Amino acid sequence: MTEPVLRIALADDQALVRAGLKSLLESLGGVAVVVEAADGNALLEALATTPVDVVLSDIRMPGLSGPDALRALRARGDRTPVILLTTFDDSALLLEAVEAGAQGFLLKDAAPEDLVEAIRAVARGESLLQPVATEPVRARYAYREQAAPKTHFTEREVSILRLLAGGYSNKEIARSLFLAEGTVKNYVSDILDKLETRDRTRAVLKAITLRVI
Structure with a gap:
């Protein structure tokens, strides 16, 4: 049985990164990027009218960061699973993501297949964290x-x-x-x-x- 296509919101302040991630994800099938945002405020505004299955957001963005946008989502009762992405292998960022309530935390250099699997995992209600120093x-x-x-x-x-x-x-x-x-x-x-x-x-x-x- 074919798995349902998951609707994704993608937030990153770099347009090229957003375009690249969208292209990679959709080329693998099973996901559709239906919301794109350049910062946390734009993400919140879009999600108010466009429901998605999973939010994929950069952790560091100008204005409202990924964790701050996540806190705002939870404060208004939106329980959509969120995966935060980062360029840096920094355990402090992992802790920030966890404290904000993220279901997933991944490095941007993760293989596209792993990213899609992470999206499916959090959509199923699982949590996914990359290994970090203890x-x-x-x-x-x-x-x-x-x-x-x-x-x-x-x-x-x-x-x-x-x-x-x-x-x-x-x-x-x-x-x-x-x-x-x-x-x-x-x-x-x-x-x-x-x-x-x-x-x-x-x-x-x-x-x-x-x-x-």
Whole structure:
């Protein structure tokens, strides 16, 4: 069965980058860029009248940045999944994206196929983060996360947490560890419960802070 075409909003202050991303995404099929914006304000205005399945936004734009536009979206009740893109491999930007409520964070040099898969993943309700150094995350969150996990983690759970930190989906984790996808889903539920978090992104951040991974 053919997957439905996903409607995408694309925000980037560089016209050439927008044109290039649009061309690459649409050439692979399965997505259609129906909104283009040069900054966060233009993005918010367009999304008020044109619904989309996923927002793809540069993290740094003049005027209203990607994270600020995302906060404004959430404030007005818009829960559309958002992927923030950046040129720089900087863990501080990842933290900014997470704190703003992004479902995805990717470098602009990601392969087009990976970007399309990321779009499909967040449209399905998953989170996707590229791997980053853990020390800056610990330093930023150490003061917030004082409570230890309910119980110790098994070796298998630690392996799955590390893959979650790398942005792997349940299907990809199952393939990597030779497990059934349903088994991975159960492991992830147990991990979230032990870390007392409701989503994968915050589970990874808390696991890093507590030195579980």
